Structures are given as C-alpha cells and as structure tokens.
Amino acid sequence: MQTISSQANILLVDDNEEFRRFFASVMQDEFNHRVVAAASGFEALEILRSGRAFFDVIFLDYFMPGMSGLEVLQSMNDEGIRIPVVVLTGAGNEAVAVEAMKLGAYDYLRKENIDIPHLGALVDATRERHMFRVGREQEEEQAKEILLNEEATERVRSVLNAITPALNSALADIAVELEIQARGALENVEEGPTRKRLQTVFRELKKHVNVLESGIGVLLSLYQLVYARHEMSSAIEEIEKELEHRIRGMKGEGDG
16 A cells, blocks of 8 residues: 655645745644645646646635635646645635535635644545545556456457357368369379479468468467457457458358
C-alpha cells in the first residue's frame, strides 16, 4: 500500500489576503506543509491547468467574487482534475457544504471555527480518504478490465473454433486434389527427366501442404490460448467478417 509522506503540498484558494497569510503560516510552521495560494477561482484553475505543481489537498473558499468555489469544483470535475477538496465556508452555509460534497468535495471547514490541531488532522484524513478512494477505483477498474478481457478471449476462441473446420476442410481438399492431379498428370508421361521433374514438383507441393496444415493447426491452438484484450473486440469482428467473406469466395470459385 502506498504511504503518505508527512509533508503535504496544499493549494489554498481564498480571496481574503489576511486569511491566506494566516492559513499558510499555520500550515508551514505547525505542520511543515507547503502552501501555494490563489486569490481567486480563476487563478486556481490556471495553476491546476498548468500542471507545474502537484497538490495533495485543495482548501477552497466557497464565496469568492467572479467565480465561486462550487464553480471551481464543477470546472475541476469537467476537466478531470482529481485532487481532494476541502471547502471553506462561513457560519450558516451548511447547505453550500452539502452542494460541494455532491460535486465531490471531501469535507468542509468553517473558517471562523478553525482549530489548529484539527486542521492538521483534517489534512491527513483527507489525504488518506483520497488514497483509499483511488485504490478502490483502481481495483474496480481492474476487475472490469479482467471481465472484459475474458469476454474478448471467449469471442476469439469462438471465432477460431468456427473457422478451424473450414480451414482443415480446405487443406484436406487441396491435398486430395493434388493427389488426383498428380496421378492424372503422370499417367501420360513416360519415364525420364520430365516425369521425374513432375514427381518432384508434386512431392514438394504435398510437403508444403502438410507444413501448412501443421502450422495452421499449431497457430490456431496458440491463438486460442492468447489472452485477448477487450480493446480488440472491433478488430475481432472485422477479422471474422473478412474470413467469412474469403471462405464464401473460395467456395464460390470451387462451385464454378
């Protein structure tokens, strides 16, 4: 399991300069956390979009001119910025906190009731919850991936099982036809260099057919064991259609 370092990188988003200084001082002096401050939601999004810094937690003021904390949260969701957020609210803004939680905020903190020891614990708890959530989502994604890959593998096996008889039949027909044609061609050829050359040609062709038959059988067996990925599903369908088209074409030529 991934461990959490003692030092956190925090983005503070608040339009109140005095609060920004107080918060940064407490975080740095009391807990040795690094703080980057943004005076508005616009500035915060610019920092996040730049990708120049990594943040463990964002403390986001709800009420700011120009862009509220909820709007910042919504923009983060839309852009796939997945950093845990603690919303800063004032007294009587519990409804706002609920809306923020619906948008993915991890917790909320009333600015007038900040307790310094609790602030440090809140940072640690938020980081731990985020790691747990990310880990759980990864496990769910892996489980989904395994299921989809199993389905794709089964589809590959189904396609191979469907085409194997046709391939084996085609190779058998070739071998039989080759034998018939060899006998017919040699019946009217007297002993001599020409007959020997024809015998050599037919013998080599038969050998190649046998090699093809063995090789295709091995390849089909190996492909049935290959772990197909679900991203290949569309490719599997195209392969199946192409093979069916070719087989129908070969049968049509044979009938003609």
